[in-house]
Amino acid sequence: MKYCSLDQDVGALYFYFADLAEGQVVAAMEYPAHLLLDAQGAIFGCRIDLDDDVILSQLELVLDGPYNWLDGEYGHLYVRVADEEPAEVVALHDVAVLDLDADDVVLGIEVLLPEQWRTSERLSRLAPLMVSFDDEPVAGEGPVVFTSTSPTEEEGVEGSEVLAGTTIPLDQWRSGFVALVGKPNVGKSTLLNALLGEKVAIVSPRPQTTRVPVRGILSRPGEQIIFIDTPGIHEPNHRLGKLMVELAERTLPNADVICFMVDISQPPSRLDRTIAREVQRARGHKLLVLNKVDQKPRQPGANYLPAYRELGEWEMEIAISARRRLGLTALLSEIGRRLPSGPPLYPLDQITDQTEQQLAAEFVREKALFYLQQEVPHAIAVEVEEWIEKETATYIRMTINVEKESQKGILIGAGGSMLKKIGSAARASIERMLGRPVYLDLWVKVRHNWRDDPSALGWLGYRAKNFL
Ligand SMILES: Nc1nc2c(ncn2[C@@H]2O[C@H](COP(=O)(O)OP(=O)(O)OP(=O)(O)O)[C@@H](O)[C@H]2O)c(=O)[nH]1
Structure with missing residues (x-):
């Protein structure tokens, strides 16, 4: 280098x-x-x-x-x-x-x-x-001396330290639900994690990563924003997909603010138009959130903003990069001012509605999404079978369900190499979350066509009533 x-x-x-x-x-x-x-x-x-x-x-x-x-x-x-x-x-x-x-x-x-x-x-x-960030490295120039300063957070994005000892009377609080909706892969989960400064939703380069709505709670003095990261709305081709879309659509009527998220580096697609129409019918404040401004447009020089603008009536449009955390302060302040009056709905130190066990299972699915090809990662459902706090480590046994024998083979890999790779990456994420060593024991099981089997969907936790 x-x-x-x-x-x-x-x-x-x-x-x-x-x-x-x-x-x-x-x-x-x-x-x-x-x-x-x-x-x-x-x-x-x-x-x-x-x-x-x-x-x-x-x-x-x-x-x-x-x-x-x-x-x-x-x-x-x-x-x-x-x-x-x-x-x-x-x-x-x-x-x-x-x-x-x-x-x-x-x-x-x-x-x-x-x-x-x-x-x-x-x-x-x-x-x-090290060269300093603002200096373009120029050929022949020696490296600039690197001085480390503590990283500066975007003002207000990290709220936890200012929450302690809040004395704001409850009747002066604002709180409400903010739906992050859009087609798959536009960056909804990346945005949620960036806003919270914590990983509560898994992210992958593959569409349809998020399967059920995930709540991320941001509490700041006098304000609590409950974000709902929804599954990407798409044309489903199995029962699980239908449930994902239904769950995403059912967040719309109750949202106080709706962030319609799009990928500004690409022109609007048919799905963007369909989702925009659904958003327009909802009662909440509607913001057009143009993500991935850091990415070059698909056609060099193209500007897709006017085409997105035309998809509906937007109270506000905001360009952001969730990955690079650009524009998030402006987005938060636009959301904050649209929240209704009301006391906080969750404890001020809670950041998600998911349990550690659910998140741990999601980390395994996330790594499978990274390492596996094509349809296999989408056919995966992860269950936590055992979770035991031992003296030196947390012992976790999980079953990874797939739909076919051939998928089982791919998931395990030659000599168990793929499962090992997924396991060690997931273990590192779980250890980071728990702050202690983890012993992760992964098993693979075939459940034929579970994505289309109502009872399998039920006991794997994919039921509408669990999320409404
Ligand atoms: N260049 C760029 N990539 C981004 C940005 N935000 C998200 N991504 C990438 O886009 C991909 C999809 O991100 P996700 O956050 O999983 O997207 P999603 O909308 O939640 O996807 P679904 O779960 O399929 O609905 C990942 O590879 C992210 O790293 C951004 O601001 N810029």
């Missing part, structure tokens, strides 16, 4: 393999990422888990570095400042983004560092290569 930089505001660590010129990055690819730590816990590189879509010529610049290495057997790309074995490999929640130029060559990699990894001790091994 040539340089790296850290955007303190969002925690984005960027590895440069070339000097970037304006407009040079034209595409991006996303992959799961891990941090490589030395014995002192300092980050000395990262591992990106590639898939077969990446070809060697794309990695030409990356593999130019003396210590970078592609492990062809597993598709692991190592980007490092030294040739050493990591003392620890830590999975990151967010995917890494590989920026490509017009010839499809990778120019740089961005990973999002959780706050605890942004200290000068953790970054000490990378310090000699």
Whole structure:
């Protein structure tokens, strides 16, 4: 690698393999990422888990570095400042983004560092290569000395510290429900996590990741916003899909504010139009939320804003990047001022309606969505069978249900390799959530066509009455 930089505001660590010129990055690819730590816990590189879509010529610049290495057997790309074995490999929640130029060559990699990894001790091994974020790295220029300051949060997005000891009389509070609706993959769950500063909803590059509405609660002085991240509205082709769409649509009548989310880097589709019509019929305040402003339009130079604007009557339109946490303060203040008067509906320190067990099962599904291809991850339902707090670790046994024998084989992989990969990534996420070691025991079972079987859907928890 040539340089790296850290955007303190969002925690984005960027590895440069070339000097970037304006407009040079034209595409991006996303992959799961891990941090490589030395014995002192300092980050000395990262591992990106590639898939077969990446070809060697794309990695030409990356593999130019003396210590970078592609492990062809597993598709692991190592980007490092030294040739050493990591003392620890830590999975990151967010995917890494590989920026490509017009010839499809990778120019740089961005990973999002959780706050605890942004200290000068953790970054000490990378310090000699750090350039300050605002400086464009220029060929021939030496690296700028890196001084670590504590990351600045977007004002108001993190609310927990200002909640303690609130003395605001209850009749001066505002509270209400805010529905995040839109077609699959527009970034609803990413937005919810970004607004809460915590991961309460799983995210993946595949459509139809969210299956049931997830509530995320943001409490700030005098204000409680209950976000409902809804399944992406689509044309369903099985009972589970129908339930997902029904649950999403049923959040609309009760929402005080509706954020109709779209992907501004693409033109509106038929689904966007259908959802916009449904949103228009609801009583709540309607905001048009244009996500992914960080991404180049599909057609270079195109502006899809007017086409989205025409889909309905919007009280307000706001451009954001959920991934890069841009525009979120403005969005929150627009939502806040539209909330009805009322006392908080949830305890002020509660951030979601999901239990730790539900979230743990979701983390397993999230990793399966990353690692598995095509239909297999969508055919998965994860059940927690056992959860025992032991002295040194939490023991968790889960069953992963699939629909066919062939899917079971793919999920387990040669010699159990795929299940191991999913398990170790999920275990890292669960450990982060629980703050203690976890022993994760995964089993795979075939439940034929469970997505179309009403009784299987019922005992797997996919029932409308559970969420209304
Ligand atoms: N470039 C870019 N990508 C984003 C942004 N927000 C979300 N994404 C990516 O879009 C993909 C889908 O994000 P999700 O948050 O799972 O989308 P969703 O709308 O909840 O999807 P469903 O669960 O299918 O309804 C993921 O790969 C995200 O990383 C953004 O602001 N910019």
